Amino acid sequence: MLDNIKSQMRKGMLEYCILEIIRRKESYATDILSHLREADLLVVEGTLYPILTRMKNAGLLSYRWQESTSGPPRKYFCITNEGQELLQSLEQEWQAITESVTKIKGL
Amino acid sequence: MTQTVNVNLGGMVFSIDENAYQELDAYLNDIRAHLGSDSVQEIMQDIEARIAELFDQHKKYSHMDVVTLMMVEDVEKQLGSAEAIGGEETPSNSKEETPSNTPEGESEEDGVQEAEVIDSTPHDEQQTKQQGTCKKKLYRDVDNATIGGVCAGLSKWIGIDTVWVRLVMLVLLVFQGVGVLTYLLLWVIVPAANTAARRLEMRGIEPSVDAIKTEVESSPQKYAYGASGSDSGRGGCLVASGCLIMLALLIGFPLLIVAFTLLTAFGAVSGAMNAAFLGVPAMLLKGGLVSALSGLLFILVPIIILLVWLVRRKDSNHPLSKTFLIVMLILWLASLFGMAWGGRNAVKSAANVDWDNWAERVDSMANVLGKNMEFVIEKADSLGHVLDSVNAAKAMEKDYSEGVLEVTEEE
Numbered sequence: 017m018l019d020n021i022k023s024q025m026r027k028g029m030l031e032y033c034i035l036e037i038i039r040r041k042e043s044y045a046t047d048i049l050s051h052l053r054e055a056d057l058l059v060v061e062g063t064l065y066p067i068l069t070r071m072k073n074a075g076l077l078s079y080r081w082q083e084s085t086s087g088p089p090r091k092y093f094c095i096t097n098e099g100q101e102l103l104q105s106l107e108q109e110w111q112a113i114t115e116s117v118t119k120i121k122g123l
Numbered sequence: 124m125t126q127t128v129n130v131n132l133g134g135m136v137f138s139i140d141e142n143a144y145q146e147l148d149a150y151l152n153d154i155r156a157h158l159g160s161d162s163v164q165e166i167m168q169d170i171e172a173r174i175a176e177l178f179d180q181h182k183k184y185s186h187m188d189v190v191t192l193m194m195v196e197d198v199e200k201q202l203g204s205a206e207a208i209g210g211e212e213t214p215s216n217s218k219e220e221t222p223s224n225t226p227e228g229e230s231e232e233d234g235v236q237e238a239e240v241i242d243s244t245p246h247d248e249q250q251t252k253q254q255g256t257c258k259k260k261l262y263r264d265v266d267n268a269t270i271g272g273v274c275a276g277l278s279k280w281i282g283i284d285t286v287w288v289r290l291v292m293l294v295l296l297v298f299q300g301v302g303v304l305t306y307l308l309l310w311v312i313v314p315a316a317n318t319a320a321r322r323l324e325m326r327g328i329e330p331s332v333d334a335i336k337t338e339v340e341s342s343p344q345k346y347a348y349g350a351s352g353s354d355s356g357r358g359g360c361l362v363a364s365g366c367l368i369m370l371a372l373l374i375g376f377p378l379l380i381v382a383f384t385l386l387t388a389f390g391a392v393s394g395a396m397n398a399a400f401l402g403v404p405a406m407l408l409k410g411g412l413v414s415a416l417s418g419l420l421f422i423l424v425p426i427i428i429l430l431v432w433l434v435r436r437k438d439s440n441h442p443l444s445k446t447f448l449i450v451m452l453i454l455w456l457a458s459l460f461g462m463a464w465g466g467r468n469a470v471k472s473a474a475n476v477d478w479d480n481w482a483e484r485v486d487s488m489a490n491v492l493g494k495n496m497e498f499v500i501e502k503a504d505s506l507g508h509v510l511d512s513v514n515a516a517k518a519m520e521k522d523y524s525e526g527v528l529e530v531t532e533e534e
Contacts, residue, residue: 045173060203062154065169069162086183087176088133091169 026057031067032106033057035099038077044090068093076102127189133172135179139190147174147195150205156319156339157209157332170208174198206332259327262316263309271310279325303370303378304425311432312448414465420458424451 030052037043037051045064052058071077076099079091095103128144130137139147151167158166177198178190202208259282264275267285274292278285292306316322319338320330328334428451 045169046176060201060207061173062170062202062204062208065166065173066158066208069166069169073162087179088135088172091172 023059026059030057030063031071032103032110034064034067034071035076035095035103035106038093039095039100039103042092042094044082044092046090048093071099075099132175132178133168135175137175137178137190138188139195140192143190143192143195146192146199150195150199152339153205153336154208156335157205159209170202173202177201209332256327257324257329260321260324261313262321262325263313264325265315265317266322271306272315273306273309273313276313276316276325277309307425307429308452311428312452413461413468417458417461417465420454421462424455424458427451 033052033055034048037048041047043051045068048068049058049061049064052064058064068077072079072093075096077093078096079093082090082092084090126141127138128141130139130144130147151171154170155163155167178194181190181194181197182188259280261280262276263272264279265272267275269275269289274288275285278288281288295305314321316325319335323330323334323338428448431447
């Protein structure tokens with residue numbers, strides 16, 4: 017039960033954070049993974065890939081291939097205008113949520 | 124000593140231990156089965172690229188050339204279970220049933236036990252008892268297919284033995300060429316049950332994560348990497364479709380030509396009758412032309428669909444669009460309606476004809492024709508005379524040049 021609620025909360029935030037990471041700098045999956053790991057936001061790596069593909073298909077991200085000196089070619093993602101817009105509204109939503117939570121706590 | 128296998132992950136080649144290969148293969152297949160139907164290929168590519176990256180790093184640090192089972196298990200831990208990647212959260216009990224965190228040996232034993240349980244009772248019943256049911260969906264049962272799996276799929280959908288559906292199809296084929304068209308249309312329109320979820324839906328089982336897991340484990344050869352249903356099924360399908368096209372050409376084509384000729388003849392006759400008795404504008408309204416055009420459409424639509432499908436099917440990412448098929452189906456149905464309506468009206472207008480008047484008209488037409496014939500004969504006669512005199516003149520000229528004429532003149 018507790019695990020389920022926690023993972024639901026993290027899930028909702030994950031897409032917001034991924035967008036934010038890509039907005040700052042064009043990056044490929046492993047860059048994003050290391051950022052998420054630093055922020056302690058990652059449960060397992062595999063979940064990232066369906067999310068990236070979904071966001072790309074939704075037009076929030078675009079990508080280009082880049083050869084790598086070590087390992088297979090990398091898919092570098094960058095944010096589209098649509099993604100920027102969504103990110104802004106997500107930011108507002110996040111603000112609203114934290115405000116709501118602090119209000120409830122202050123009661 | 125262990126045997127190794129070469130695998131291609133994200134464009135890089137790795138030597139991998141046999142047992143590690145089997146583990147990795149099962150893991151990838153599990154993920155594939157858990158992902159939704161859209162862009163599976165792309166996500167799998169990304170995940171394989173990541174695995175390649177991890178193996179590559181590991182190789183550099185450890186200076187080991189071969190990927191071992193331990194490395195595969197580490198990668199699995201890092202990437203997470205197929206369920207987590209699929210993202211389809213299942214209701215509470217899933218974790219008790221599927222020990223994703225237990226060591227490999229144990230979970231393998233579990234798999235064997237499950238398979239045995241399933242084999243001991245009829246497959247379908249066992250699964251329906253375990254899993255939730257959903258509305259059956261019509262798919263082509265490519266696993267039990269003779270040609271394209273249309274009959275097998277239909278029988279699953281209706282819930283009767285495949286033999287009966289095949290018999291009906293054969294009867295349709297023998298008595299009417301329409302059987303071929305029906306089969307071809309169904310083959311093109313109905314999707315193949317080539318994923319675990321579709322196979323479950325075909326049997327009326329809710330394609331939940333657990334159901335898919337059981338399905339994949341119960342017949343691992345279907346979902347094995349490389350020899351997966353899509354690949355081998357496609358090869359088989361190609362041969363089968365080649366045979367069917369030959370059959371359709373041999374049986375269907377003459378039938379189509381006969382049907383087309385009859386329809387056109389019927390349309391032309393009724394149109395001509397209408398034109399003779401009601402005038403040309405009335406012909407357009409009264410069925411002759413409509414039935415002829417409908418007949419043409421009725422035959423052209425399946426041919427167009429077949430041709431487009433033959434061209435497009437190699438490109439598995441862009442199958443025939445639904446809109447195209449729906450438009451074609453509507454056209455085809457409209458042509459059926461048009462033939463029925465046009466034919467009926469043509470017959471009706473023929474029945475409404477004043478037959479006395481008709482006899483008179485035929486008489487007068489015969490008269491005109493007779494007069495014309497006389498005229499032609501007359502003309503031919505006079506032409507004959509002219510030719511005769513020309514020939515005579517030529518003969519005279521010839522005689523003269525040879526001196527024969529002079530002799531006759533002396534006499």
